[in-house]
Amino acid sequence: MTYPVQGVRSIELDVSDPARAAAFFTQISNLTQVEARGGSFYFRGTGAYHHILALHQAAAGTGVRRVVFDVANRDTLAALHARIKPLSGVTEAPHDLESPGGGYGFGFTDREGRNYAAVCSVADHADTADGRDRPRKITHVNINSADAEKTKGFLIEALGFRLIDASGPLTFFHCGNTDHNSIVLAAGTKSTLNHVAFEMPDLDSVMRGAGRMRDAGYPIEWGVGRHSAGNNVFAYFAGPEELPLEYTAEVAQIDESYIPHGPEYWRFPPGRMDQWGVTAPHTPRWKRIQEMHFFTKDAYPI
Template structure:
């Protein structure tokens, strides 16, 4: 498969209004594990090797601070730094050491719509033979598999991800462009919208059973399924969506389709359902009003502030 310097989606940093409560939720109910903490932040891992996949930062309002990718080589950092300005983005810093748990060297950029993206090389990893992998929690997330951004101009965002970061389009539906930077069907999706906000964050689970067990655990804890359980068209992944603390939309998913250069890019006509159907199986109810409102709510950190 054609390579992208972006590598693999590693983590997302979000601002939360109650750090302690958010940490309790994401560890006790969502089943991540705290691996580092400061006075104003908590860093949480999944069962995979990444040092952390979610960081929670104390803030006055919920927001997305940045999205971080792990790159294969130090040269990929230089490539991204060189391509970003020509593609319409801004180089904010680096390559330079990253001053946070997990470390590594990083390039930090802003895309043309102001989202902060970081690309890290040489960050700490957890050994695959550690205790958490030897005795994994059967319904714990492994890693983040994708994030979906609402975009006021999908064409501009798509062009930047392609030209600066080497992403490729996997599928285009009526409302969304699915973009990949490795064998996962998509690591980023861009949804047509009126504003540049976060749509949702997807955490991949080991299998379908883990999605179902996790969904049951969430429901038992008072966090109902807001959309699903079902199976998507583009990506072919199983899904169950929830609205978490501060109205972040979070997804348990599994069976993410793996693709290569032979994959045929789908068009909107390839991804239509019969009236009243909301997934491949035809079992999912429509998204709730609550999730549809939450999917438009969370903004990105204002880099001009």
């Protein structure tokens, strides 16, 4: 199976105080700022992507401006555009990008009005060595959906994802890389951001990163534990402006021989919330913040 999307390249967030949030992501989350432009800030991990996070001045509240998908080349991008257009609310024509790192791509919306972009030919980095407790990339974005069947259909039919597992209210979507999942959909009552997961190079880095967060006044809201589907280690935090953030590592690496399973297979015994059986239930704060941040409705052009 070939996938038009290679992975989540970046997420762009609207925040009330971009400079303050930028200080958090560089000084506490160990990302590296690569550009500041027009009041927006752009950050890379240790992976190749030019930037994995953008912070913009919010016009109306903290939320997600868009999720940006990586595509291999212009031919694949053109085919993806043709596939998305009849299924999307709004789809731009592919064009050269003025945003940091440049490239070629287009913005589009899904059937619940979230903004995305698909891009290729971005000026990525050659230095990709891991750093101790420095995030590599965004492993996955977890999206709450008030109409999960509609959004599942969009992810599969328009974006070419493979539904790889289902666990409780979650469905996991795999694309053209070896990570078990790149998008997770949480069926619920609001179409909001559940969380964004930053991939650490190893378990020790998750723990060190969690300690640094705790020292800075950002305690663990859920974890540290190991998930069932995806097998990844997790620790969840309320970041600046209560953005729901995850540090993760050791996500399952899969290929086309992977056999998906359903909620019964992944269910934990009563009283357990992770494979190790060590984490307490998530805090009330985590429950609140994993539903509260909406996707911006008015910013589709990229």
